[in-house]
Every structure is written in C-alpha cells, then in structure tokens.
Amino acid sequence: MSEPPLRVAALMAEIDGDVRERLRRHVVKRGGASEYADEDVFEHVRAVLARAADARNLDALLLPELLDGDVEWELQTRLELSTHRPGLLGGTILWAKRRILLPLTRWLFEYSQDNFRRQHLLNRVLFACIEELAIENARLRRDAAARPAPLPPDQGPATSRR
C-alpha cells in the first residue's frame, strides 16, 4: 500500500504554530510589549502586521494617493545636475560637475542610493501598516454601529428589576 501524501499546507500550518510561539517568546524575552504575555493579544497584533507586510500590494496603497500632489513625499533618488548660471559659464560649470565632481563622488551617491531604496521600501511597509490598522478600525466601527445600542441602566430588562 502506498504511503499517504505528505501535504505541505498542513505541515506549514504545524510549523507556523511553532514559529509564532518562538517569535512571541523571543520578543517577550527581549523586553517587548508586556501585552504579549497574552498569546491571543500577540497573535492578533502579529496577524494584523503580517497582513500589512506580506499581503498588501505596496504599489496600491491609499495614503500615498492622498499625499500625492500636496507634498514631495517620495524619495527622489535620481541625480539631476543643473546650474542657474547662463551661457558659457553655466555650460562649463555643468561640464565640471558631470566630468569631474560626479565621477569623484559616484561611490557616495551609489552607497546613498542603495540606502534610500531600503528606506523607500520601509516607508511603504509603514504606510501599509497604517492602512491595515485603519481598515481594522473601520471594520470595528462598522460592527459596533450595527449592534443595538445598550439600554440605560434604569431601562434594563424587567426581569433584572424585581
């Protein structure tokens, strides 16, 4: 008789449970939020942040759309050389910037550019986290609004007032 197949999805679910517990203990041990002593709280926070970091499309977020046009929020890593001086002097200055200064400082520019790109990714992940929290908040507000309003204490059910 052939062996039953080993399902990766089921294995990963088992490993994920172990990973979450390892992660929680690791964060608590390093002095993380005391609320994480509660496994349920930790799991809820982890799930919300993981959704933001893994599941959100970082190219389709709301906050950057709202910022667009109002402020220069996006990192500009493109190097544009210019001068306000006109004519031959301006041309000579631009030539010197391109041919002498730029090659001399290229290493610094490229080093910075790499770090700017990392920062840009981090910014987008943080935007995604804010958006995820805002969505969570909107859902909770909608659910809370859909619930019947609690009665004031003096108008509670008759059975509670003898």
Add this chain to the structure above:
Amino acid sequence: MKLACVVHRFGADIAGGSESHCRLIAEHLAARHDVTILTTCAHDHVTWKNHYPPGESVAGPLRVLRFPVVRERNLHRFMDISDLVFGDRATPEQQEQWFRENGPETPELLDHLRQHGREYDRVLFWSYRYYDAYFGVPIVADRAVLVPTAEEDPLIHVDALGPLFARPAGFLYLTPEEAELVGSRAPAGKPSAVIGCGLDPAPASVDTSRVDAIGVADPFVLYLGRVDPNKGCEALLRHFTQYADSGRRVQLVMAGPANMPIPDHPLIRPLGFVDAGLREALLARARVLMMPSPFESLSMVLLEAWNRGLPALVNARCRVLRGQVLRADGGLHYGNGVEFGAALDYLLDHPDQARVLGAQGRAYVDREYRWPIVLARIEQLLAETA
C-alpha cells in the same frame, strides 16, 4: 512549420534562465520543425557588448542569425530612468525609452522581422522586458507567441505593457502564477498554455565521490546558482548565519559564481562555478535545496532538485516558488528568519518526511515537466494560434 525564436542572448555557455529556456525549447522543437534563432551578438547581460560575430551560423539542429548591438547599456542612465518608471512618474515616451535603455538595442534584428517576418509561420519571443521582444512583437503580431518570463517585479505594473500584451497571437507561460500575472493584463480569450520547461529523468547513478574529494561533509544544504543579492543571497546568508550561530551543525554549500562578498564562516562553503558532474553529485548528496530568490518566473534549479528527489526550502515571498512547492508538496517555505530556522529544523530533524517531500517533488516533475508533455502543450498552442 518554419519557426523563429527571438531571444536577447544565445549560446551554450550563457547561463541566464530565459536564454537557457529558449535554447532547450528550440532544440526540442527542431526535431519536428525548421527553427531559426534570431539573437544579438551580446554575451554580457550587463553591458550587451558585442562578443559573437554577426551573421549566420549553426548550433546543432538550429540556424542562428546574430545582429549587432548598436550601443552598450549605460547603467547610470538606465538606473535614472528605472527610478522614474518604477516610481510611477514616467510619461509613455519615458516608459518606451526604458526598453531602449534596457536593451540590447538591435535595430537590424527588427529590420529582419520587417523584411522576413512573414516567411516564418510563428515567431516566438522570450522575455517581454528586452528591446527585441518589446519592439519586435508588434512587427509580427499576427504570428507572434510571447514567452513573457514575467516576475512579480515593479516592471510588470508599467502602463506601456498593456498595449504590448494585447498584440501577440498567443502566450506560453512558465507557471500558473505567471499566467495569472500577465493574463490579467492581456485581452481575454488569447490562446495560452502553461508549459514550464522539460526535463529528462535524472541518471540513476551519480559519482558522489567528488563531493567528498572537495571536503564537503554531510549534513549540508545546497544553494545552486549565481550568488547575487538579486537572487536573495544576502537574506539567505543572514538567515543561515543566525541559524548556524544558534548551535546547529550543518553546512551551507553555495555552488555558483559570486557577485557579492560571502562571509568567512566555518559552516558556509562557497565553491564558485561547478561543472555538471559536481552539480549532479551535490544535488544527489545534499539534504535540502535552498531557494531564497524573491523573484522567479520558474526556477529550473528547483525542478532539477526535485528531479533528484531533493526537498526544497523556498522563499515564501516569491509567489511562484511558494506555488510550486504547494502544488508539488515538495518542500517547505519561509517568510522570515524565524520561519527559516523552524522549517530547516523540520527538514533536518525528520529525514523520512524530507525524503517523502523530495519524492513528491519528483512525482510532480513526472506529471508536469517531462519533454513529451511540455512539447505537446507547445504544439497545441502553435496550432491554436493559426
């Protein structure tokens, strides 16, 4: 049929994924069809510097026509325009210019398509991101079959791709994930097929003594391919160092040319380029294949590992790799360092289960990626695009 295969580089010594894919498919199609390769004189994928002589030559069953690259890639200009295009701030003209800057710019190849394109029954283009495919597909749109080799990188969201994906008569995809990614941007109803790539069964016996000869001891896990930050190797090294420093005694063997520094660590063993024999021996003896790449359109290395019954540990952030592992039930995936450690622990501590995962990977290759299966899918697509 008379077929043309258009690819940005071509040669037995060229290791690129889409270039190798094109060569393998073309060689197998040549058993039934008259196949011509239309390519450039470039060998270096960074500069596109002309290396091979232009003109006609023969490579096994294939006729090869090479066209000169008219300008080498200017990396600074390319990075500048990439920032504009990927930052969603580029005009349509700048988006089109991106494909010129990416190159390899070969106007004579486009002239050949204009003058002789109708002489081919089908023209297959590899990799939408290069000049020859972007500007070539519209010239022979009615007979063009695009093999996009698309990955989930920022380029796929560029607006200029909408008109491109509307043109070819059909698509050949490497994975269902790629079909979904490109298919959502192409007009509905275009003929398409998911083909992956064909593999022959691995030889039954392998001389593994070469692994001992170079001093690689069991247990070891294997990374096979170019050691490059773009392939996820920085993260792999970071995760592995952290894992090894926690006390686990397992070696990471990295077999492939290095484009980045590899830390001097007692449990990390860089081998540089390895020949086919040593590659097979490493695959036969390793415990796990590591696939840390965040962007893949297929991963031939993963299929090779499964062909040898080796389980894989892949980067879950790459939808294609995660999808392949789940479809095959052929390994585990991780999204961060803690998951990396837990999954690797499982594979090393449960050798029986790891063997079953590897065997399931091999069964998946048998079901999906043997040459007769792959070629039948291509033939059907070629017939549908008539």
